[in-house]
Amino acid sequence: MDLIIRNGRIVDGTGLPAYQGDIGIRDGRIVSVGGRIPGTATEEIDAAGRVVAPGFIDPHTHFDVQLLWDGQARPALEHGITTVVPGNCSLSLAPLKVEHRPRLVGMFQQIEEMPDAAFDGAFEWTWESFADYLTALRSKLAVNVAPLAGHSVIRLWVMGDAANERAANADEIAGMQELLRQCLEAGAVGLSTSFVDVDERLQPVPSRYAHAEEIDALAAVLGEYGRMLQVVPEFYATDITLARVDQLAELSLKHQIPTTFSPLFDSAANPDNISRVMARVEEQMARGARVWPQVQTRPIDxxxxxxxxxxxxxxxxxxxxxxxxxxxxxxxxxxxxxxxxxxxxxxxxxxxxxxxxxxxxxxxxxxxxxxxxxxxxxxxxxxxxxxxxxxxxxxxxxxxxxxxxxxxxxGHNDPARVGALLAHPMVHIGASDGGAHIQSFATYGDTGYLFSRFVRERHDLTLEAAVKKITADTARIWGIAGRGLLQPGFAADITVFDPDVIDRGDEVVAHDMPEAGMRYVRGSRGIYTVVVNGAVAWSAAAGGYTEARQGQVVTR
Amino acid sequence: MPAEPHDATPRIERALVAPGHDGSAELLLRIRYGDGSSDSVTLDAAAAERLLDQCGATALEQLVGQPWRRLLNVLEQSGD
Amino acid sequence: MELSRARSFTTARPGEEWADIARRTLADQDPGQAVEALQSWNLHLFLRQPRGRILGCDVIFTEPPLTDAG
Structure with missing residues (x-):
């Protein structure tokens, strides 16, 4: 064996009760779970008194740009996140023609608050296609990446400046379908679109000019691959959210695809929002539609x-x-x-x-x-x-x-209401926005906060249920195969933590962006070891981040 | 001023500050329609500021009772 | 499975403006009043940029809210 994690309290992602045992890893995969593994391994970790869980999966991030100079997606990895989904909200770094780069930079700067230096010299643009973008990423990764293709950039590729002006014609829609097909073939886990975002000129991003026919045509391509449609709906406007739930449900049923809308918030200013939206989600899920609301754990500042x-x-x-x-x-x-x-x-x-x-x-x-x-x-x-x-x-x-x-x-600050929502079987815990809004607040540590606030302090979820929500459930919802469970044959993405200590750290200013650009971050508490594809990528005992670069682009 | 009991014009019934997704404060307005139904809409800080100005309001409570058409006019005239 | 009744809405067809949508969805009403009614039910489209301009993805309600949502 390459690695054995011994004597841990195994929370395997199924939601079943934890049990004591060892986990054996060889060639990046789990080969043995539970029981006492005889012999020795190249590396052994004593996890006595600690929980051994599948690595956490963060389904709503904007680490797209950061991953090009920081394949560890700091500080997500130190929070136990082993897989991130970038490319949300209609924005991805590919497919993108050279001449459209300034447009995309403007959108990223507006929406994600990425500084100029992040795009100017921090990495080399070597791609136009989605496949070539993934090639540029692959050698750098310490975390796994399950990338979405952005509707706005697909529209921009096919329509040029008209992407921000008008409806697409039949030829353009067919062109977008073919381009999306190429992205999915290359490894995209779905398509993201936005109904609310604006660019640096405060004008709607291209995806908002898409009519129903265009969205339906793109969803049809997603159906060919059974892939995800992610949307950003209007916040707090309950009737509009209900309409979006119905739209997504129809696309889900027609094309047999999973869909997710992110985020869904609770707010004292609109107290019946959650109950009305969840009632509609329940109705649509009962019909067989897959419409997953993403709910974040942290309150809003x-x-x-x-x-x-x-x-x-x-x-x-x-x-x-x-x-x-x-x-x-x-x-x-x-x-x-x-x-x-x-x-x-x-x-x-x-x-x-x-x-x-x-x-x-x-x-x-x-x-x-x-x-x-x-x-x-x-x-x-x-x-x-x-x-x-x-x-x-x-x-x-x-x-x-x-x-x-x-x-x-x-906002989103009533612990009883948020706790009940997070525990709801039809709620997808996510919406962290990791890597976005970097100069306004820290978008890291939501998983630690889930355990400290809603498991340990309030008991809204059991430890096993919380782990399942951010591992196996996420993998199943997104169709990420072979991850999210501690099970022989699965990728060895593993987080070892102390359930009595795990938490998010305080929000602090860091100057760790290119050219010492600032952002807000949070470190982790109670995380001891993070393993990605069998390699220790972060270790408290070893002083933090390691040289491991075993992250993969997660494809089908 | 408050809506008349049989007034069919949609009016602002309530104005509250709510936290926005991006860390800014937003204004949540509840609109009451003539048939008794109601709905909420959200304004960003700039739009809220213009609305307060156009209504001559210095406090949020003074928005209560303003007709929807006034809200629409304010927003249509804003050039940003 | 029967869904509970929800507030009815539509989305614009390419090229449609308020008057076109009013003609399509509120055909039995006076055109001017129909546009007025549509706009009063869709203030969210005036509270964002570009104000009042209909975009392809927009939800456009074709009736007032169903009940008092509190």
Whole structure:
């Protein structure tokens, strides 16, 4: 054997109760599960007291660009993610003609907040076709990649500038069908499309110009391969989401394909959204349609600066008026003691500091204020013998308004409602958006949060059910063969973790993008070893990331 | 102003701030139709700002009762 | 299996504008009032870019919401 993981508590992905045993691995595959494996292996890992589970699969990511210089998809791998699905929301890096590269870069920058440097010199564009893109990826990977082909880029390839202007004609639709067929032959696991995204000019992405006939024709090609259709629906608009569920169900039944829409949120502002959408999903699933809502585990935070008037202040009219003033007038108003006193009274009436106390400093321009980043306004206020709202103003002014703050857990934040939703048998846990929105918030660690919050703390799911949700279920929903279970013959994608410790780390600023570009990240807690195709790709004992590059493009 | 009891014009019934998917705050409006049914729509920060301006509102509560046509006019005239 | 009733909607055919959709889906109504009704049921298309322009993938409701959704 190449590797034996001994004495672990095996949670095999089936949802059945955990049991004690060894796991043997040879040539990248699992060859033995359970029982005591005699003899020795080239490498052995003692997993006593720890859970040994299939590697987690993240079905909604935007690691497309990052994978070209970082085949480990940091920090996803250290959270136990062994397979990522990039190419969501109609955007993939292929198929793409040379002349369309600037258009795609604009879309990626708008939607994913990728900096210029990520596209300028961080990798070499060597492809136009999907097959050649996968070739460029293959040698670099430490994680597995199950790539989607993006509808917007397929449209762009076939229609050029008209992709953003009009409906496709019959010839163009046939051209898109053939191009999608080539992508699927090369290894795409499906097609992504978007009904909501905009490009860098705030204009709709090409996929939104597609009429029903075009989408139906592309779904027909997916049907030839039994592959996934992923869509981004309108958020919070329940009636539209219900209509999208019905549309997807019809495509699923007609072409016998799985479909998924991502994301589905819970919000106190629209409390019956989830129950109505899930009722419709249940009805459609009962008909045999496959319409999987993707639900994220983490709550939603809202970020804001004093440069732009955030609606977060709309509930305090004096603040909202002040925030909307021209820059100089705004600064003058905040520096005026009398006006500031009125604002502070509105923000903290009668000394009640609840509104701002838990908000945290997200970023600052002044180096000397770096130590404030990540701290709560309440904490800083206590240190300065001040109040949260006043220290927020002080920090903003000291940084010439170039400071940002974050209000945490403002949406998708009712643990009982979200926990019940995550446990629902027709909910697909995902929607992490890993690798996207990188300068706004961290999209990593959702799996750790699933275990810490909804398994360990709240018991909404058993350990076995939670593992199944993000391993075997995901593989089955997406048609990813030979992964997601600890079973002889399956790929040796394995995550070893401490169920009493596993969690997401704190959100921190990192400057690890090309040319020291910043992003928000979270490290992991309680993960001990991550094995990808039989090779240890991350190990707490070995100091983190290893040199292993055994990741594969996951094809049929 | 609040809708009249027998008013058939769809009107804004409620305005709430909600977190958006991308980490920004959005405005969620509930529209009440003449037949008693209702629906929700979401505005981004820029659209919400224009709506408040056009309605002469300084607080979200002041949007309540505004007719749908006003909302539509505001949005149609915005050039961004 | 019978589905419960849902709010009816359509999508635009290539080249269709509001008046065309009104003619197709609300044929028994006065054309001007039909467009007005359609727009009032589809404010979501005015709350995004490009405002009020119908895109191929858009859901266009052809009746008001079914019930008070609370």
């Amino acid at each position: 809202i970020s804001f600066t004093f440069e732009v008037a955030s609606l977060l202040f709309a509930g305090t009219p004096g603040w909202y008026r002040t925030m909307r003033l021209p820059r100089d007038e705004k600064i003058a108003a905040l520096r005026d003691p009398e006006r500031l006193a009125r604002l502070l009274e509105e923000a903290e009436p009668g000394g009640n500091t609840d509104r701002f106390r838990k908000m945290r400093v997200r970023a600052v321009a002044r180096r000397e204020d770096d130590g404030l980043v990540g701290r709560s306004l309440g904490d800083i206020a206590a240190e300065r013998d001040s109040t949260p709202a006043r220290v927020m103003v002080d920090i903003a002014l000291a940084n010439d308004l170039d400071a940002s703050f974050v209000a945490t857990d403002l």
